[in-house]
Amino acid sequence: MDFSQQVYQQNQTVWQESIHHPFIKKLSDGSMTLPTFRYYLIQDHYYLRDFARIHELAADASQDQAVKTLLQELANSLHDGEIATRKTFFKELGISQQDVVNTPIAPTTYAYTSHMYRTLTQAGAPAAIAGLLPCAWLYADVGASLQGVTSPVPIFQAWIDSYQSDDYTGPVAKQIKLTDQVARQTDATGRDAMTKAFSRSAYYERDFWQMALDHQDWQ
Numbered sequence: 764m765d766f767s768q769q770v771y772q773q774n775q776t777v778w779q780e781s782i783h784h785p786f787i788k789k790l791s792d793g794s795m796t797l798p799t800f801r802y803y804l805i806q807d808h809y810y811l812r813d814f815a816r817i818h819e820l821a822a823d824a825s826q827d828q829a830v831k832t833l834l835q836e837l838a839n840s841l842h843d844g845e846i847a848t849r850k851t852f853f854k855e856l857g858i859s860q861q862d863v864v865n866t867p868i869a870p871t872t873y874a875y876t877s878h879m880y881r882t883l884t885q886a887g888a889p890a891a892i893a894g895l896l897p898c899a900w901l902y903a904d905v906g907a908s909l910q911g912v913t914s915p916v917p918i919f920q921a922w923i924d925s926y927q928s929d930d931y932t933g934p935v936a937k938q939i940k941l942t943d944q945v946a947r948q949t950d951a952t953g954r955d956a957m958t959k960a961f962s963r964s965a966y967y968e969r970d971f972w973q974m975a976l977d978h979q980d981w982q
């Protein structure tokens with residue numbers, strides 16, 4: 764079985780807890796408050812910046828030219844796609860640079876992004892690539908699970924739409940293939956590090972939704 768299918772199956776409990784998380788339910792039925800959505804967007808702004816950076820650092824750390832190129836492509840499509848879409852959300856909701864500066868990174872965002880950097884420095888590019896995979900894959904699954912659902916709040920629907928478009932799901936398929944290719948070139952110890960990195964990211968994905976509902980802080 765491919766590495767990706769194996770870790771996908773192993774992490775289905777936490778994966779389904781994300782897909783059925785109250786955060787997703789509140790987005791789709793429109794009952795989420797705007798302060799909660801704003802909280803999420805600002806934390807995700809911190810997250811996405813590091814997420815793109817880790818693609819670039821993993822590209823630098825990779826030996827294989829095809830892997831380097833694909834990671835750089837994925838980083839570029841993040842900047843052109845998701846990060847650009849979020850800028851329009853910020854504008855629409857009136858979230859300013861000052862609002863971002865005034866909002867500290869919260870514990871779960873801090874832990875999740877730190878996990879990805881730690882994975883890269885301690886276990887290398889293959890594990891870092893596995894740690895990046897749940898992010899896009901889960902959001903594509905969330906998008907697919909909301910097929911046919913229309914949120915009464917237009918900006919919530921715009922968020923949902925952004926994870927259903929081919930521009931988003933196309934690169935995810937490439938990333939799954941890339942991770943499987945890297946897993947095939949990695950020994951058993953390396954694959955074990957890849958498995959751990961994937962599981963921990965899947966765990967933090969679920970906690971990220973809860974962080975936003977709780978407006979988690981450092982108190």
Ligand SMILES: Cc1ncc(CO)c(N)n1
Pocket residue numbers: 807810811845897898899902968971
């Ligand atoms: C926390 C988190 N995970 C994944 C994605 C999708 O790239 C995102 N925007 N935020």
